[in-house]
Amino acid sequence: MIPLPNGPPAQIPPIQHKFGKESPVERYKRQKRLAAIKNSFKHSWNGYKKNAWLQDEVRPLSGGYKNGFGGWGATLVDTLDTLWIMGMKKEFETAVGALEYLDFTTSPSPTISVFETTIRYVGGLLSAYDLSGEKYPILLAKAIELGDMLYASFDTKNSMPVVGSWKWLKAAKGELQHAPSNALSADIGSLSLEFTRLTQLSGDPKYYDAIQRIMNAFEQSQNTTRLPGMWPVSLNAHDLDFTNDRQFTLGAMADSLYEYFPKQYLLLNGRDKQTRNMYEKSMAVAKEHLFYRPLNPGNLDLLISGSVRQIGAGYDRKNEGQHLTCFVGGMVALGAKIFNTPEDILTAQRLTDGCVWAYQQTPSGMMPEIFEAIPCTDDEDCKWSEERWYKGLIMAVHRVLDTSTRSLKEQAQKIIDKGRLPLGFAKVVDSRYYLRPEAIESVFYMYRITGDKTWQDKAWQMFKAIDSHAKTDIAYAVVQDVRDEQSQLTDTMESFWTGETLKYFYLIFSEPDLVNLDSWVLNTEAHPLRRPQD
Template identity: 45%
Template sequence: MRRIKVPRGARPYQPMSRQHKRTLAWLLFGTITFGAYYLWSARPVDPLAVPFESHETYMNGHSRHMSLTSRQSYDWKQAPFIHKIDSYIQLPNEPVQTLPKVQFDFPLESPSQRRWREERRTAVRDEFKRSWESYREFAWGQDELKPIEGKGLDTFGGWGATLVDSLDTLWIMGFKEYFDEAVEAVAAIDFGKSDMKAVSVFETTIRYLGGLLSAYDLSHEPVLLEKAIQLGEMLYRAFDTTNNTPQSYMNIEDAKIAGRSEFPAEVNMCFACLGSLTMEFTRLAQITSQAKYYDIVAKITIMMDRTQNSTQVPGLWPTIINAATEQFDQSRFFSIGALADSTYEYFPKMHALLGGVDPVYEKLYKDSALMIDKHMLFRAAIPDEKKGADLLFCGDIYSDTDGELKLHSDLQHLTCFIGGMFGLAGRLFQNDNHIDLGAKLTKGCIYAYAAMPTGIMPETFSMMPCASRTSCMWNEAAWHDAAINSCGNKNSDNNVADDASTTCRPPPRGFKEISNSRYLLRPEAIESVFIMYRITGDRSYLDHAWDMFTSVVTASRTPYANGQIRDVTIVARPAQRGGTLSKDDNVEDKMESFWTAETLKYFYLVFSREDMISLDDWVFNTEAHPFRRPRGRA
């Protein structure tokens, strides 16, 4: 037998030891385990978490609605318009500007970050699905679902407010079958009549017209545009007044009467009712190329521009104005909350919607923002002074007969949109200070949520303003006295004994008074959280959004959907099925359409991919309906 010669210096082969084999086995096992975990964690939790273009292709493919026609008992194009308009202000036809980038350049997520986010997005979609399926079963075609009784309710014209208001939510969340079903139902809505004597022009515009235009922008379904035009023609008649300012409420049947006289302009009108129709009518004009829709709101903008420096607080407009005389200097009360909010909100958004070609909206925003920052924003005294330095709140102001401005530290959930407004405008107008203001205002609302026992901000409350934004010492005794006094005032108003310990719970430390402890399922706080997250990329906003979502769902869930909360300062058991509420129940049998149209949509979008309704391509109306922005040209 031939022997193999081993080279000098080489070690002969030796079998592996038992320890060596165990080590290699563990290394192999670890490699396989790590690889399997990586592939598992990299797999999307949400199968709908695809690029926006893929989502758009899926939702708009194989449409069944091309042959659908709008069913209407009355053609609003034939309705009289008495106060004739001789010439129209034309839509700006200059080349659209390339506006500054709004969204943050998001880095690539780790698999665990993506999985965390998509799990939460799926949870939001499941909550929406639960509400929507109950609406389909118990209130289909009606304005609202009663979430405890499981019945329908008509509150906004009887045309299916929740149905129309939620169209774009269905599309965005990927409910293709439900969206197709809803489009067919919308085709049958008859805007030619209503069981209600008069309808709110503002609410009908932002919910119905905004909802139809947005759903058309997303889906390109022709019947949705047909419906939007009919509704736009109806609402256009609300401007048939002595000076073409809109009515607050419109009588549908009166508007049809041939030979009627023009409607009188209003002497006491909310500022939001006057100035918050611009986005919807402008988008309708852009889509249809009909200048009359833009003209009717452009004239309101000219009026606001002319009067901005003639009010009791130059730069701002009061909550109540005289539309008939076009003089806005009578009221002395100014707020960014109820009765005024969305007019201010629309200034930077109109700048984006028009592609920046009309400088008036930038001017209106900058002049008003300067006064809001100077007179309305304040730092509040809270126990954590370091945290307090990073929070801002927006109050109201009153101009007395001597011209002195007095800050009212009364706060509204409605006002929480202002953080997003400052943030968005800061990007559009390249003002980093306004982005910082937006962040601090948004964090103020986040703080108000977290401070309540339920984790939910109340409808209205007040805090103790600091003398300065730069320094503020916490004073426990001053807060205690203010809180007890507010309890005493409540007891006195209710003719009960002045015993705060039994008849009034003092508010959390830092809060002076909670004047309305309800939560109406409102979206304004999560709206600002969503915008600030998309603008800054700060992932802490995702944590805050999840805390807010879980708190709201826990407190508001009913057997069928979600209802308004009676008191956010107490943690109570949920309302029971069957329609009879006991005094211990903390949920009201009320669910406005903005729950599915706005609140859940913003929660969903904050946990979505950043290209799902990018703020560089879309701009939201005040009811969270995204309108497609025009493409800029270099």
């Protein structure tokens, strides 16, 4: 068994800004916004309670329910800590009482996602236990019950878990399991916070031991991938081969792997130098290969995190912006404070503003799930002109510039009209707003770390846009097309809307000592885990 690291903790600098006293006018404005956000949460929660109690998700248009996360009431468990944070103690106790009806030793689903179950359920239970001062023993008991079920997924020849679609019944029957030959790096690399906290609270070293074996495998492979310093989107967990895939990103399917490095360092109070080294190496590579400055009409100093593919001896960057990469600004800001690299605060600000800009550019005020922008080849030379935008558009679509038959403007206008492109965009790849939290997550970190109140104003504009377009009679729903001010909605509301998105909005306008960043580490599902006080 690999034990929790001991020895003296590292001297970690203060993370959160020291906020001064606010004026009565500032307080009134903040509390008014806070109340509006809480009302949106109550509307969502009541819709779930009335239509989908003990199920995974409510259908916000039809009023039915959907189960896709083990069938254990994902929205209920994912939202426990939000109820506590918003001071809804009676609702919290009702939800905690309902846990008696959830059996985490079995599932109505033949397969479950180890990753999603860990971040939503285990994270949600442990966070509610920590936040409520350990006064509700059932929360830890249920986390252990579920942790023990998930622990069986590690019962493979090389102790790598069966992530992705895990046939849990095979493990329950003691049948032979194999680690997958095609696993997503986020799935296998983002279990550390929850399993570490489970060991810290239960005293059982097996959970930490399980995830530390994974971290060791990632560390050993960091410099041997096709983009040394980062890990590809998919990897062979069966043979511990990290060299097959050529795709690298901080976005979908890889994101939380990187997010957990500085957070794990924090949860272990700096006793684990491994995660610091892995974070610093990977971010140096991301800065060089992934981050780019987008051409934009306001000539704002922005950054977006794209993705790269290794081709031959070089790398081809895709100049996309995924909503899922919008967490990167917050991660870089947190890393800047933990590891005392103040120059990274500007990088974090530019990354976060890149996502805020993407919200502001659409008619609805919401960012699409995936879009592409025009990169400036030189960070200094990024002055907007329509001609430059037109050229970039044509190159993004046709890969070649030809003005022999039609003018630049004519060609570009056709692309703009067909794609209904917001100013500065090159392409809208996926037009949905999925109620996702990543952009507001980074705004939250920027506000709590810098104390700059302009982040609150940016957050409020984002909230108003979502509130006015995504609200239904029952709850809130996915917006199909952010380019349309009267967009159709999709009958989906994932648990992260109440578990993450509304929580981050609320914490931006709450008293700053609520979930203080010097005392709490938030997992990738926005579940605050208490930092042990050494």
